[in-house]
Amino acid sequence: MNSLLPTPLAERRVWDLPVRIFHWALVLAVLGAWVTHQLGVNYFVYHVWCGYAVLVLVSFRLVWGVVGTRHARFGNFVHRPVATVRYGLDLLRGRAGHSVGHNPLGAWMVIALLPALLAQSALGLFGNDEIFNLGPLNGYVSNARGIELTSVHRRLFYWILAAIALHVAAVAYHRLVRAEPLVRAMFTGRKPALAVPEGEAIHSSRIALALVIVAALVSLLTWVVRHAPVPQTFDSFN
């Protein structure tokens, strides 16, 4: 579709394609990581693949928060705590305005969730299930440290789960109480023109740049995993 033509519902583009793919791919990767954990010790290989996906996706989003399009940039949606609290109070009084990109509270959820997921996926790399599965970088740490990090990995999950629950609840609130179609916007990239001043709309997704970043991150992760030392178990084939 030619983006220069006015759309029937008068919408303007806010989220670039990389942000949208990132968001839904992250949902699938986190869900996959949970499912493969629930399925048990024999699905560990798939659990690791989901973890790689989370690691690459979140790393990409952190870079994209600096070099991405207007509303993907941290500098354009992270407000100071005072402004964020004021927005929260306005929201409760039903007086908050519509945000073009992330709203100030949502921005802080991004700031909480991205590092939490980055830490979670990085911790998993050093994991040890104390049965027969080891994370790909377990060879870098002692046996005891690997078990400690796995314990943190296990507990951090519940914090992430709580954050996701809060995130989903907030989006539902914006949809049901304030009639803001945030989920649809995360699929289509578009928000009602009413909420988006003309100069605030984006006109490119910078897809080539996004692909270069993802390719670089995948190469880096592959290199790190391939060069990891073999875990030195007490009694192994080596």
Place this chain on the structure above:
Amino acid sequence: MTLRTIRSSGALLLGVAMALSAVAQNAPPAGGPPPGGPGGGPMGPMPSPAERAIEYRQALYTLVGGNFGPIGGILQGRAEYNAAEVAKRTARVAFLATMAGDAFPEISKDGKTKAKPEIWSDKDGFAKALKAFEDSSANLAALVEKDHTNSAAFKAAAGKVGEACKGCHDNYRAK
């Protein structure tokens, strides 16, 4: 034998005897108190029966882990399949599994252990979980005796042992 070689072998014997007496002088006097005896020694105070039971159990599971870990390495693709090693280790795990039931005396409930109280409050459930370990590891060892390849059947049987481990860890072991 010449006179010369008799003399040199005599010197050798003398040397060996001197070395032996030197070793004997450095040895502790016989009949002394064993290290770590009552009242404490270089090894600390004598462990209590509970501590000894916990130590015994943890030693057993260290051996289980040491022998089963490499099987996981094969399943995960970290290690090459090696028929002789697999046969040896699966047999050991099956044998160690028969000892697990005796490693949880009630006195080992309290102390530096991750064993949960449910082991003793839910005796039937715990017995079932231990039986799953014993049965699955015996089944794996029996299969490996006939099937010396990295087959789907081997992977499935080894996976069952892993599931038995997890079943017990999830319910009866603190994280």
